[in-house]
Every structure is written in C-alpha cells, then in structure tokens.
Amino acid sequence: MIDPVTIGVIGTIAVFVLLFLGMPIAFALMLVGFSGISMLASVDAALPKVASTVWEVSSFYPYTVIPLFIVMGGFASSSGLTSEMYGTFDKWMRRLPGGLAIATIGACGGFSAVSGSSVATAAAMGTVALPEMKRFNYKSSLAAGSVAAGGTLGFLIPPSIGFVVYGMITEQSIGKLLVAGMLPGVVLGLAYVGIVIAWVKMYPDAAPTSPERVTWAEKFASLKGVWEPLVLFMVVMGGIYAGFFTPTEAGAVGATVLFLVALIKRRLSWQVLIGALIESVRISVMVLFLVAGANVFSYFLALSTIPTQVAGWAASLDVSPYLIHTVIILIYLFLGCFLDAISMMVLTLPVIYPIITALHFDPIWFGVIAVLMMEAGLITPPMGLNIFTVAGVSPDIKLETIFKGVAPFLLAIFFVAFLITVIPGIATLLPNMMTR
Template sequence: MDPIIAASVAVALIFVLLALGTPVFAALALSGAAGIVMVENLAFLLNRLKSFSYSTTATSTLTVIPLFILMGAFAHHAQIGRRLFEVANKWVGHMPGGLAMAGILTSAGFAATSGSSVATAATVGSVALPEMRRAGYDPALAAGSVAAGGVLGVLIPPSVLLIFYAALTEVSAGKMLVAGFVPGILTTIIFMLGIRLIAGRTMQRAVLAPRSGWAERLSATTRAWQVVVLFMVVLGGIYLGLVTPTEAAAVGAVAALLMLLAELRLGVLPAIVESFRSTITTTVMILFTMLGAGIFSYFLTLVQLPQQIAGAIGESGIPPHAVVALLLLAYIPLGMFLDAFSMMVITLPIMFPTVQHLGFDPIWFGILCVKMCEIGLMTPPVGLNCFVIAGIDRQTPLTQVFRGAMWFVLMEMVTVTLLFAFPQITTFLPDMMLGR
C-alpha cells in the first residue's frame, strides 16, 4: 500500500478508537500495528514485536520516573504540603487574594518535591480550599487557583513530564529538568500577579488574614526545611554535575522516606504502602503509553512521514517561528480531550523532527510543549486538574471550577508568549550546567 494512504488510515484509526473509548496506549499500538501490516506484512510486525517492549522500556533513564513519583508520594504523606501552606500564608495571606496566592506558592513549593500535576493539585487543594471557603473567597477563584497551581507540578523539577519528553526525544534529561526551573518561577509570579488583579473585583466580602511580623514569618519559614533539602538534593545535585537525574531521584526518594518516618505516626506503614501502590499504578500507565507510542512512532519512521513533513515545511517558505507557533497551537484542541502524556506521544513523532529540521533548540521546544500541555489540564471538557478539584470541593460545581481556571489559561498564554519570544529564559540555566 502507498505509504501516504497507510499513514492517513492509521491516523484516522487512532481517532476512531479513541472515540470508541479505547485507552490511548491501545489506540496508538493498534493503529501503528495496522499501519505496519499495510506497508509490510504480518510476519514483519510479529518479528518486530518480539523484543519491542523490552528494548523500549529496559533503559536506566526511565528508572527516574518511578523514583520521582515515589518521592512525591512520600512527601505528600509527610504533610509537607500543609506546612508549606502555613508558611506561604504568613507571607502573603494578608493581601487581597492572599490565600489564593498562598495556594500558588504552596503548589510551587510542593512541585519541587513531586513530579505530578494531579498530586500537586490534590495535596494543595485539600489544605487551601477549606481555608479560602472560610474566608469568603469567590468559589470560582478559589477552585481555579488551586487547579492552576497544580500545573506547576509538571514544570518545576522534578517533573515526570519533562523526563517523559526527554525519553521520547532522546535529549538530556538533566538539562530538561534544569530548564523547567526558571519558567516555573515565571509562571508562579504571573499567577500571583493575576490573582492580585482579579481579587480587586471579587474580594470585597472576603476576610483578610492579619499581617504577620517579620519574626513570625522567618520562624514559620524554617518549618519548610524539607522542601529546601529535597530541592537541593535533586536539582542542586544535577546542576552541579554531582549526580545523574536517576541518582538524584533515588537520593530524593530516600530523603522523602526518612522525612515520612520522622513523623513517627501510627499511620506511617499504611502511608508507605499507599505510596508504593500509587507509584506502581502511575508508572505502569506511563510505560504502557510509551509502548503504544513506540509502535506508532516506528510505523511513522517506516513510512518516513515525519521527515517528509519536515522537508515540506522547510521548503514552504513559511517563517520558522510561525511554524513552531502553529505546532504549539495544535495542543489547545488536543488538550480538550487528551491528557498530557497522550498529547506528547501523538504529536512529538511528527513535531520534533520538524523543529530539529528548522534548527530550534529541543530543550526550548520541550518547555513550550509542557506549557501547552499545562493548558490542557485546565480546559474543558477533560481538564483533569479541574475534575480533581471538583472531587475535593463538593460544594463548588465543575462549571465554576472551569470558569475560575479560564483566568489562569489566559495567564498561561502570557507566559508562553514570553518564553516563545525570549528563548534565553529557558536555555540559560541548562547552558551553564556543570559536569554531566
């Protein structure tokens, strides 16, 4: 069969299977397998599949994924999120919208211990939402701010999504993690400024917390030492070239476990068991997604579709930056229906060769991809973070959560525009890395 026709049929099959409710990894795998059979034959497919799962997943680089997830689970059960919110509240709680700002700061701090957006949103939401409700905050702003804060979990290192991008594109995992730091801080600042502007219209009835003195703030800050330790162990070790990302994740997981054990609570053992269970579940989901993506990517490589698209775009005369902007905008409709991992595995086999052909920095493009995936976590109808918050806060309808999150989608677009226009914001830290 003609490769172009086979590729068109395979891509269409993906969307048909997704519409029928097929899991993403299965839709990708079945479509890729069907495409391979169309251009080769069944014997060729079976011969390739014999060792495919082992060769795709049996790499030391991927060990970092379960270790970072485990570190975040231990940190969650060690009540690090609650301590962070108390500290953030001392610093900004007295301002209009201060509790929402404190939620954003808590999300940024917890993101430094967890690579998961959902875990960050759930942890911070369980602490911050009751406080904002008691203070009379607008429910949409309260829920939307926590849903938005959760997206920092996939940007501020350690981020499982950044590692996932590195594994799919074979770029440096260490550089991807370091590259997420400054954009993460920039996103946090823009979220807080946005809340301050919104609060002027919606906070008339809210109760402002009393202003804390400097001595009280500094004293409270010392209680958040766990975040500093984990952040320095992970990102500091990678940046200085002292450890690889895998080694940093292992040390970070052990450190988080020790913090959990230091709680000396009767519920420590169940917390450890639950941490391992959630880590296994999430890791298996990610690896199965990688397998499905790998099969489909192999089919695309077989028919040379990414290379043909990259060559056609390069010869079209369209400005390179306009091409990248259009590629990124494709994530907005995809994010309405797919999760971040699925979006990456579907798009990167085609987008990444195009970006490379145009000569752009793959680290810079990776951060922009993650930012666009963040937007998908807040947009209806399948904004995962908004569903998580609606599940925690039963008093706020899902429609209100989405309404509050829309303000933060606009703020995300501002951040993406800045990162797109000034690549140095993303690349200067990775370019200064020491060692390996």
C-alpha cells in the first residue's frame, strides 16, 4: 500500500501538471482531491464529499458578500464616482511632483473603498487617468505604472474579495479581516505616493509640472466628488466595525445606496445594470468554485497528513519563525509570477495556514500579509492581471513599458509587508477593538 504522504506529494505535483496543461485551477483541485480521497479512503467517500462541498460553499449565506461587493463596484462606475473622485484629487494634487500620478493613486484608493476588485479599479481609473496624464506629457511608464499599482489597492482596502476568500478558506472572521486592511491600505497608498515623488525627483521629465493653476475656490468646490464614496465607506465599514452590520448586510446596504445614487443621477441604464449583475455572477461563480475545489483538495491533504507534518516540522526547526515567514513571502512572490491572486490563495493556504498557526502567528495579521503578497502578484510579470488590464484600456502603451512602470511600486509593497511584520499593530489594532 502506498504511503499517504507519498500520495499527497503525487497529488500536489499533479495539480501543477494539470495547471501547466491548461486545466482551470478549480477543476484541477477538485479532480486531484477527488482522486486522492478515493485512493486514501474510497470512491464511496469521495463522491459525497465533492457533492456536499459544492453545495455547502454555494449555499452558505455569508458568501453572498462576494456578488454584493462586485455589484457595488459596478454601480460606483456607472454613477460617475470614478471621474468625480479623480477630478477632486487632480485639483488638489496637480501642483505636486507627479501630481496627476498621485491623484490617480488617491482616486484608486477612493474607488477601492466602494469596490472589491483590483481589476475593476485599474480598468475604471485607467480610462479616466491615462488620457489626462498623456495630455500633460507624462512618461507612459509612470502613467501606466501608477494606474496598475494603484489598482492593487482594491485588493487590500475593504471591501476586498481577497480578505473574503482568505476568511472563507481559513474560517476566520471576514469582518475582522476587512477592518484589518484599512490601516495597511492607507500606509500602502502613502508608500505609492512616496515612490511617485522619488521617481519625479530623480527624473523630472517623467512628469512635467502642470501649467494650469487651480484656485482655492475650485479646490473646495471639487470636494463634492469625494463625499459620496466617503460616506458610503463610513457606513459600510463603520457598520461592520461597530457591530451594526455583518459583512453581508454591509455589502447589501452599500450596493443599495449606490444603486439609488446611480438612479438619482440618471446614470443607470438597463445595459449598465445587466452588465453589473452578470459580472457579479461571473466572478462569484468563479470564486466559489475555486473555494469548493480548494476545500476538496484540503480534505485530501488532511487525509495524507502533509499539512500537519509540515507544520510540525516547521515548528520544530531551530530557527526564527520570522525566517520561515520570509520564506513563505518569497514563495508567494514566485507563485505570483504564474498564478492569479485568488488561485494562488486557494492553492497554498491548505498547507501554509497550518504552518502559520503552528508558529503562533496571528491569523488576522497573516491575512493582511498574504493579501499584500497577492497584490504583488497582480503587478508581477508575466501574469500580472492589472498590467494586462491597463494594456487593454490603453493599447498604445507597450506591455514592456507597463512592466517597467510597475517595478518601483513593488518596492512599496515589500516595504509595507516589512513594516507590518515589525509593527503588527498596524494590521491588528482595529480588529482587536471591534465589538464582535
């Protein structure tokens, strides 16, 4: 009889082989998980496990937060929040070094507060910000890089699909995870701004100073462009933080408010409404199948005893837990070159999460670190989704130019990951203060 650990190793290798052959990761995980359970237990045990897992994941009420967060982003775009926010940040930041790039990052952060998708953030801001930066002769690398990097804030600043998936897989509080991303999101946004300023100071021709001056009256008048997303963010995240809403209820409130705003502004057509709903269904089904596949694969790995043995081995090593933590970050950085963020999370957490708990790291804190590294994967060649998104909305910018433009912003992500490791309170302060 083959040793269970050997079967687990073979199954893990098989997943990567199937991915290399082009099979969708959800089906690869489910197929290997089913086959492994059949070998370690029986087919009679494997079939009900697959069926019950798909049913439980698709019918679990808290997971309805995913389509609600996606719909929020769709309604935010149709209601004109994107262009209004960019206009506000543009007027206040234009005279700074790289002011339009800074405004882009600020607007990305604002849009992230009402959208759970990094790709949606990059696409929405790319259509607004890139033509403006091109008009003022910004270097394509800085312009595209700031949009692609700014879009990653959508994966960290709540509402974030990344935290929802992490909570689903690790059974941690989704509400606490969402709140945990608030301070790190602000810190990362400021780090991006620092990268832009340093870039322009070193290469002034990358962002010529705008000759157009904005009066104080125009600046204050533009603030009307940020009150809607600010109020919505306070209602949604404030409600979660104070315990008034569950994340699902907060998502419903946010989606309803944005729906009404779009209606009042008369910017919600049937085409936009149907498009937002179809996109929410598409992304939700994709994520839920990924989680279902990950759960089946996790059950198979549990039967093989690999996670517990690896966790025990890691805990027994006579090295600093932070060395293992660093190795995990490097693994995520490598995988980010080939896998999208959600796929990377569902593929690795069944093995990595037991190691984190065995080393007595805070699961909420590590969730922020994991999401940060998923962000890096969004702008890491050759599979960075945000890079291809920016290339899609601006075909005149070469792909290699965008890759060159986002490289400096990766330094900001690593810096923030290091900062959160040294000062864990940045990630854990707000969750620890929550009422529930």
